[in-house]
Amino acid sequence: MCAQVSQIVPPPRTRTNPEHSALETRRLSMRFGNRLVLDDINLTVRQGEFLCVVGPSGCGKTTLLRLLAGLLRSSSGELLAAGAAVAGPSRDRAMVFQDYGRALLPWRSVWANVALAYEARGGSRAERRERAFALLARMGLAEVGEYFPGQLSGGMQQRVQIARALAQDPRVLLMDEPFGAHDAMTRQHLQDAIARLGGERRITTVFITHDLEEAIYLGDRVVALAANPGRVLETLEVGLPRPRDQLGTREAPLFLKHRHRLFELLLPGTRPHE
Amino acid sequence: MNRALSICRGALLPILLVGLWEAGARTGVLPPGTLSSPAAIGAASLEALRDGSLLWGTIETFETALCGLAIGSIIGVIIGAPLGLSPMVEAVVGPTLDAIRPVPSMALLPLALLIYGFGVRMEIMVVAFACTWPVLIVTVSAVRAIDRRLLEVARVLELPWLLSMGRIVLPAALARIGVGVRVAAGIALVVAVTTEIVLNPRGLGYQMIVASQSLRPDLMWAELIWLGLVGLAFDLVLRAIEGRWLARYAAVPVS
Numbered sequence: 001m002c003a004q005v006s007q008i009v010p011p012p013r014t015r016t017n018p019e020h021s022a023l024e025t026r027r028l029s030m031r032f033g034n035r036l037v038l039d040d041i042n043l044t045v046r047q048g049e050f051l052c053v054v055g056p057s058g059c060g061k062t063t064l065l066r067l068l069a070g071l072l073r074s075s076s077g078e079l080l081a082a083g084a085a086v087a088g089p090s091r092d093r094a095m096v097f098q099d100y101g102r103a104l105l106p107w108r109s110v111w112a113n114v115a116l117a118y119e120a121r122g123g124s125r126a127e128r129r130e131r132a133f134a135l136l137a138r139m140g141l142a143e144v145g146e147y148f149p150g151q152l153s154g155g156m157q158q159r160v161q162i163a164r165a166l167a168q169d170p171r172v173l174l175m176d177e178p179f180g181a182h183d184a185m186t187r188q189h190l191q192d193a194i195a196r197l198g199g200e201r202r203i204t205t206v207f208i209t210h211d212l213e214e215a216i217y218l219g220d221r222v223v224a225l226a227a228n229p230g231r232v233l234e235t236l237e238v239g240l241p242r243p244r245d246q247l248g249t250r251e252a253p254l255f256l257k258h259r260h261r262l263f264e265l266l267l268p269g270t271r272p273h274e
Numbered sequence: 275m276n277r278a279l280s281i282c283r284g285a286l287l288p289i290l291l292v293g294l295w296e297a298g299a300r301t302g303v304l305p306p307g308t309l310s311s312p313a314a315i316g317a318a319s320l321e322a323l324r325d326g327s328l329l330w331g332t333i334e335t336f337e338t339a340l341c342g343l344a345i346g347s348i349i350g351v352i353i354g355a356p357l358g359l360s361p362m363v364e365a366v367v368g369p370t371l372d373a374i375r376p377v378p379s380m381a382l383l384p385l386a387l388l389i390y391g392f393g394v395r396m397e398i399m400v401v402a403f404a405c406t407w408p409v410l411i412v413t414v415s416a417v418r419a420i421d422r423r424l425l426e427v428a429r430v431l432e433l434p435w436l437l438s439m440g441r442i443v444l445p446a447a448l449a450r451i452g453v454g455v456r457v458a459a460g461i462a463l464v465v466a467v468t469t470e471i472v473l474n475p476r477g478l479g480y481q482m483i484v485a486s487q488s489l490r491p492d493l494m495w496a497e498l499i500w501l502g503l504v505g506l507a508f509d510l511v512l513r514a515i516e517g518r519w520l521a522r523y524a525a526v527p528v529s
Contacts, residue, residue, distance in 0.1 A: 071426055089429040102423040107445050107523045116441060120433050148522070168431055 020083035022047050022172050022204040023068055023093075028077035030063055037063050039229035041077070045172070048202040052219035054212055056266060060230025061208045065176050068206060069095045082171060091120075094165035096175040100157040104149040110160050111136060111145040117167035132167065138200075139163045139193065155186040159193065166197075173205040180210065187211075188246050191218060199243060212262045216255055217244060224265050233265050310492035319496040327481060328500055335477035336508075338394055339459075339466040342401025346462070347455050349402065350409025355443060357410075358417025371410070379404035379465055383473055393476075397469045404465045405458040412454025416447035449524035452516045459512055463505050 023045040030038040038060040045051050055061050066072040067079060070089040079086045081093065089095075097103040104113050114132040136142050139159045149157050158178055165173055175194075179187040195218060198205065209215050215222045222236040240254055249255055292312050298304040299311030310318075322328040353371070356363045382400050390396035424446055428438035444451075470479025478501055485493040 069430060071429065089426075089432065091430075091432045093430070095426070095430045097423060097426075099423065102421050103427055105424065105427075105442065105445070116427075116433075117431055119437055119441065120431065 020047075020080075021045055022049075022082060023206070024078075024080040025068075026078040026080070028064075028067065028074050028079060030060065030067060030072070031075045036229040038067075038074075039231045041230070041232060043223065043232065045204060045206055048204055049220045050198055050205045050207065050218055052207045052209060052215035052222045053225060054209055054215045054222060054262065054266065055225030055230065056227050057210060059225040059227035061210075061225060062176055064225075064230065065095075065174050065206065065208050068172075069093055069174050071095070091168045092171045094168050094170035094173050096158075096161055096165050096173065096178045098177040098180050100154065100161045100178075100181075101149075103161055104157060104164075106148065106150055108148070109145065110141065110147050110149060110152070113149060113160055114164045114167050117164050117169075132163075135163050135167055136160075138197075153186075155182055155190055158182070158190060162194070162197075166201075166203075171204060173203050175205065175207045177208050177210065179214070187214070192246065194218065195242075195244060212266065213250065213255075213259060216240070216258045216262070217246075217249060222258070222262065224262060226266075234261075236261065306491075307489070308491055310495055314492040315495040315499065318490070318492040319500065322493060322496055322500075328478075328497065331476075331478040331481045331497070332500075332504055335463070335466050335470065335479065336504075338397040338401055338469075338477070339462040341394075342398045342466065343405050343455070343459055343462040345398065346402040346405025346458060347409045350406045350454070350458075351413050351444070351451060353406075354410040354413025355417050355439065355447070358414040358420075358447075359443065364414075375407055380468065380472075383469065387473065392474055397466060397474050397476075400469055401462050401465045404461050408457045408461065409451065409454045412457075413447065413451050416450035416454075417443060419450075420446045445523055449516075449520050452520040456509070456512045456516065459508060460505070463508065467501065 021044045023043070025041050025043045028038060028041040028043075029036065041064065043051075053061055053064065063072065067074050068086075070086050070093065081090070105116070108116070111129055111132040114135060115128040118128040118131060133142060133145050136145050139162065141156065141159055141163065144152055144156060149160060152160070162175075162178070178194075179190045182190065191214060194205075194207075197203070198218075207215070207218060216236075216238055219238050222238060224233040224236070225231065226233045236258055238254075238258060240249055240252060295304070295309070296312045299306065299309065299314075319328075353367070357367060357371075358364075379400050382403055383396075386396035386399045390399065420443060424442050425438075428442045433441065466477065467479035467482075470477040471483045474480065478497055482494050482497045482501075485491075485497060
């Protein structure tokens with residue numbers, strides 16, 4: 001069985017050119033009408049890194065991610081994916097939306113939702129089903145493969161969406177506050193699931209969140225954005241060892257130092273009054 | 275128990291009316307030339323059932339109603355989906371459709387007759403025309419109401435156009451399109467029978483007008499009641515299909 005599965009799961013991709021960064025924005029700006037939402041964003045996402053973007057609401061985090069996905073076109077500036085200009089959405093850049101309830105197809109079973117990513121590539125239904133189940137097993141969802149999304153908890157639905165994103169075998173995973181709608185405990189489970197996945201696959205990830213600690217816990221680097229208009233304030237190298245764990249990592253001096261710095265940057269005036 | 279009781283209560287009025295009708299017909303209060311007695315209608319029904327004319331007429335009428343419904347629905351969905359997806363298409367095609375739509379389907383009869391002559395095809399054409407509109411209108415609004423997020427999922431997965439229509443757009447709109455098809459089904463039956471009554475020598479409609487013109491009100495009533503029952507059964511079947519096959523497409527995502 002194991003041998004069979006390893007045949008089905010494709011080998012890691014080698015077509016990426018290591019000289020190019022996974023994603024690069026050059027003087028990227030975005031206006032909606034008169035409102036400048038993103039101003040002069042210069043970002044480089046390295047191959048295989050986990051980049052977190054934090055910022056207050058309204059700083060254009062989601063807009064930035066939608067630009068990276070190709071779902072939006074920037075008003076000015078350049079966007080390169082692996083060295084090539086981005087013209088629109090691509091299978092190479094998978095998107096995990098925050099609102100999993102709207103992004104999953106309620107009439108398709110869990111495995112068929114995941115297998116949607118295989119359909120454009122052809123292959124028999126049985127083959128797609130087997131590949132979907134192999135992926136679901138890695139996400140700890142094999143038992144619910146035949147269920148419908150509406151029958152699962154929110155955390156499980158979000159994992160289904162992540163599985164579907166992985167099924168499209170992307171070079172870059174774009175995640176838009178994927179755990180924002182979950183309770184604290186579910187969020188920690190999901191964080192660990194995604195961190196484990198990063199350990200297995202080293203898939204380049206851009207992760208949007210408003211949770212500063214989540215950003216430090218997950219990221220190799222953290223980009224802090226300011227609002228009105230959205231612009232890069234600072235980029236932190238996290239430098240915490242992996243694998244990380246919810247207790248030890250969050251108590252590490254370096255973690256607390258980063259947390260302190262991000263708080264100062266993004267939430268000035270949160271010190272107790274004299 | 276409760277169910278049986280409510281059925282009994284619901285049946286009370288019809289039984290009373292039929293009883294009054296029978297009494298009126300026997301005492302000569304009701305005109306026998308138009309309102310035959312229920313007993314005579316029952317006898318005529320049995321006769322028409324036994325010689326197969328009711329059944330044959332039903333088959334003929336449903337043949338055209340179903341073919342017309344199918345063709346009209348397919349055309350309605352094929353035109354409606356792009357209209358719902360793209361405001362551009364809507365702007366270009368919409369006004370033309372709005373100009374054609376008010377044409378009463380019955381006004382197409384002379385044209386259909388010119389093209390196909392008497393028979394199945396002309397009737398199907400008129401039924402299909404009538405059925406296209408409700409399906410088209412419902413499809414446009416159903417597709418327009420699809421969550422944009424699902425369309426973005428299709429884009430990010432780079433699903434080819436046909437796949438994203440077949441896997442995302444149509445399933446997401448299917449439950450509401452089903453309602454449109456059910457509305458169109460009622461119209462299909464009306465248009466088919468009307469076409470048969472006024473022009474086309476086949477089916478239940480034709481049998482009714484023949485019975486009426488040969489002064490057989492009992493037979494005409496028998497056919498009318500039969501038609502009502504068959505129409506009811508048709509609607510029930512469509513509802514059952516909707517409940518069985520389309521219900522899950524209407525499932526509201528739980529979040």
